[in-house]
Amino acid sequence: MNTCRVFVPYGALGTGIAEESFDAGVRMKPDVIACDAGSTDSGPYYLGTGEGKYARDSVKEDLRRMVKAGHWLQAPVLVGSAGTCGTDGGVDGLADICREICKEEGIPAKLAKIYTQQNADMLEAKDREHKIFPLAGAPQTDGTVFEQCTNIVALAGAEPFQEALLRKADIVLCGRATDTAIIAAMPLLRGCHEGGAWHGAKLAECGALCTTNPSGGGVFLTFDELGFTIEPTSGDSCCTKYSVSAHMLYENADPFCLREPSGELDTKNAVYEELDERRVRVTGSVFKHKPYTVKLEGAALAGYQTVTIVGIQDRRVMKDPELWIGNLKQFVESKIRKYQIPETDYNVDFKLYGWSAVSGTKPPEGYVPRELGLVMTVTAKTQALATGVAKMYNPYLLHFPVNLKEQLPTFAFPYSPAETERGPVYEFKLLHAVEVENPLELFRIEMVVIS
Incomplete structure (x- = not known):
């Protein structure tokens, strides 16, 4: 049976967890270490300026743990929404931190940088072709909105991460990405259950928030061809049917469905089973493919x-x-x-x-x-x-x-x-979606060797 073990140490890079919780996740021998590094939660300033929200020292400490563990396990490290807002500068800034860590620790690495910042002229052309439409609550676009924005980013799905992994990247640093894509990319690439991959990724996107001790540590997922199992890495925390299923409500208007670039996750018939006092097994999730669209975020x-x-x-x-x-x-x-x-x-x-x-x-x-x-x-x-x-x-x-x-x-x-x-x-200024011909159309991947 195809399987994939994913360790999600932090809800966001720079927020940290206890050393023992991180070490426990590493001892479980994940196939990939993945986490998110950004959000729009703190408002448009970070996208507008391209500046990061978290302290550089905190980000470096968290990333150092991941890079060292990935090197020891020979497991790739995936980070999305670099620099909080995912601009090109955010990706390059996190790459600089990564180079520092690799030099200081003597770790050679093949680094993939996925750029997600968008060109206003290109988007104006897409808009003229009626390929850009507003999401709920957003206004219709006009001829000036793209040039008004100081920065525009597109949210990458799983495919750019998968492309970087196929190029044998040890570390993948992506600009703006859906929180779930970072986690679902490797399980999907390995042939695990599609609905389970997206569902598990949604539940683990904020780390321990889906556990009984939200500030207690990371979470560990084991994906397979039927579903997934989720458990905390902190010794004083548990995953329960309630704590796990409730996270479908987090930052989501529909408690059962979740839209991703390639389609929609449907959890109406999902079954949550408590295997023991710490682990929950989930099956029955379905992923329905739809025309590929990519979310745009812009600030002015x-x-x-x-x-x-x-x-x-x-x-x-x-x-x-x-x-x-x-x-x-x-x-x-x-x-x-x-x-x-x-x-x-x-x-x-x-x-x-x-x-x-x-x-x-x-x-x-x-x-x-x-x-x-x-x-x-x-x-x-x-x-x-x-x-x-x-x-x-x-x-x-x-x-x-x-x-x-x-x-x-x-x-x-x-x-x-x-x-x-x-x-x-x-x-x-932009909370819209754009239709694309292929999943990689709006993204650029640059490979860098750190020796």
Whole structure:
């Protein structure tokens, strides 16, 4: 029977696990070590700038473990969504770290770099051919959206990883990829059950999140021609039918189906069986092939921001914070209008922490907070304008009453200066899919020998 053992040590490269949990996974002799290195969870900034989210030292430590273990096991190491957002710079940056590790550890390696960043002109041509369409909640494309984006990436499926493996790569560093493709690539290449390969990959994409101890370590999957078995590598953790099946809900609108570039995973008839207190066996998943499409992600500059934070304990404000905010904004905006600054050039947002900043819903009737933290964010076309507007608010954020006839209260700025310039901010512009002729069409693979 065709089998493939996959060790997923981290939910994301740079987040780390305990040494004993990693070593336990290595002792189970995986055929491949695979993990994700990025996400859109932290917003569009990382894609917009091409910068990574995690500390370089943390990423290097995690990757060093994987490279050393892969060399010892003679098992390939696969990493996807390099540098958080998967730009070409993210791939090259992770490759630089990999070279450092190999030199320091005396490990020769054949490295595959899979580039997933896209050219705006090429995508415009695809759009004119009506081969790009919006995903749920995204707008239709127009003639300018591609050139507006500072960076656009396409999410690789399993095939680019498989191509790199067929070229005998020891280490594969891919730009943006679906979390599942990184894990499913080798089992599919070895002829394991297709539905099981995609289903197991989905459950293990975030490492130990599918276990009873989400922060406890990695997970280990054994794929075969009928399904897969999943278990934790941490000694104080278990996989249960509940913990495993629940992960189909994670970042997924449908608890039974999952769309991938080559088709759709259907788990409606999946059977979860607890083999013992640590392991779960899954069978019955089905993968249905569909026309090949690749997801696109793009981010564009949205403006510049300046933030001011204020701490408030005034009892009069506490009685009705929204009234105070409304009066404050009306008063200051009337002064700003005298300078003839177009309202379309800036936006002021208030968030009252301790009132409704997180939920966005008004607290229950009668609720009076003891104190509030006000975060004012000004977004404008230029940094100078954002800071200028924030400065116009400054004196009133320090001394503004609920009623103008009352004595002025005093609030507190925790920092001096009160205004903190956040610099450029970005917004997602593309959450679309593109039809392609073949799975490798949008991706470029470069092989590098490290000796």
